[in-house]
Amino acid sequence: MVDFFTERAVDYIEERGDHPFFLMVNYDAPYLLPPTNLGPDFRNRFYYMFVDKKFDTFPRTAISDEMLSLIRGPDDPNRYSRHMLYNLMRMHNDPASMANVCAQIAIVDDGVGQIIAALKDKNLLEDTIVIYTADQANLFGQHGLWGHTIQTRPSHLYDAAVRIPFIVRHPSLPSNYVSDALCSQIDLPSTVLDMVGTTRQFDQSAGTSFKALLQGEDHQRSEVFFEQEESRGVRTDQFSYWCRLPGAGPNVLFNHNSDPLQTENVADQPEYSHVVAQLHQKVTEFFSQYSDPRYDILNAGQAKGSISSETFLAPLMPEGWTATTTSTT
Incomplete structure (x- = not known):
């Protein structure tokens, strides 16, 4: 292939x-x-x-x-x-x-x-x-x-x-x-268009051009977000934080300064409670703004592609929820 x-x-x-x-x-x-x-x-x-x-x-x-x-x-x-x-x-x-x-x-x-x-x-x-x-x-x-x-x-x-x-x-x-600056895949369309000399705003996209970064200048992105089915996260220079669909598993926090290989979850340690609260708010606000409700699994949505863990998720969802793959034209 x-x-x-x-x-x-x-x-x-x-x-x-x-x-x-x-x-x-x-x-x-x-x-x-x-x-x-x-x-x-x-x-x-x-x-x-x-x-x-x-x-x-x-x-x-x-x-x-x-x-x-x-x-x-x-x-x-x-x-x-x-x-x-x-x-x-x-x-x-x-x-x-x-x-x-x-x-x-x-x-x-x-x-x-x-x-x-x-x-x-x-x-x-x-x-x-x-x-x-x-x-x-x-x-x-x-x-x-x-x-x-x-x-x-x-x-x-x-x-x-x-x-x-x-x-x-x-x-x-x-x-x-x-x-080692933070960038996201959602930044790529704006970056490519910027490099060829044009700009365009994409509806419901948090992406921004990092052309300046490629030219050796500063890039002002302080965090990137990601998700996989029932888990969502945010990555900053110092921390990675994951939160889950309630009941799916523990939330996770890694401090990259002391734990660059991400081996110790410090989310439940009292001295990090303010960090957890701050990052959890960031995740909540980001996905509240940019998620399509149809595909928002943390709010009983479906998947754009497929869901690999229906038997795991179903007991955590409202009655009648099923993992139906949804396609759009």
């Missing part, structure tokens, strides 16, 4: 003519869930590069109690959720699965390299904004977990799962410049 999309992208660049263009290449990799990522994958031409490596950057941790608590019986390939759970645990600390991850990343890197080369060959690279990013991150051992934020009940919002790569290349931008 990755090679297919790379080939189509290169064909488009070579055949597009002289008109301005927008090209979005959505790779379905690295896909870090089983069975795709379970064990070795000798079909990937890059897999052999990573066989028998040490993988020092992969955490070696015990399987999380959060994941172990979901076991409801022996593995059963005919029960999707249970089989997924067991396979995620099989991937944990497994060198073959780690090599699989690296090989998937390598095939994406190779594809991006081919697209950059095509732009250069057509003398387009110096007049093209190139953005490399992702829709989400994945855990590969951090906190004793593999996979997405929905692999626990309630969902988690660890930095390792909600922070994503973001790399921008354009001749007008400083090279080798790295920033």
Whole structure:
């Protein structure tokens, strides 16, 4: 799939003519869930590069109690959720699965390299904004977990799962410049339009342009917000705070100054009560303003895509609530 999309992208660049263009290449990799990522994958031409490596950057941790608590019986390939759970645990600390991850990343890197080369060959690279990013991150051992934020009940919002790569290349931008400023995916449309010389306000969007940040200047965003089904959160420079649908699980607060790896929940410690109150208000106000009531799960809404934990959520919802996937045109 990755090679297919790379080939189509290169064909488009070579055949597009002289008109301005927008090209979005959505790779379905690295896909870090089983069975795709379970064990070795000798079909990937890059897999052999990573066989028998040490993988020092992969955490070696015990399987999380959060994941172990979901076991409801022996593995059963005919029960999707249970089989997924067991396979995620099989991937944990497994060198073959780690090599699989690296090989998937390598095939994406190779594809991006081919697209950059095509732009250069057509003398387009110096007049093209190139953005490399992702829709989400994945855990590969951090906190004793593999996979997405929905692999626990309630969902988690660890930095390792909600922070994503973001790399921008354009001749007008400083090279080798790295920033740790807070930005959000909702800022991306305004930023891209700003970079091409136009502006537009998007209805019901909290996004703002961070073009100035890309140019090495200050960016005035003090927090970013995120959610996964019944869990919502806010990230500031110093804190991460998560709140849940009542009854779904405890609220969580991490102090990044003393706990950058997010290992100690301090939400119930008295000295942080004012921080919890302040951040909880921020989350409440943000989602009250920007959530579409139809898809506001914390207020008995549905999902735009799908809900993975209906049996977990249903007892916490008003009588008659069901997890109905809603589509819009």
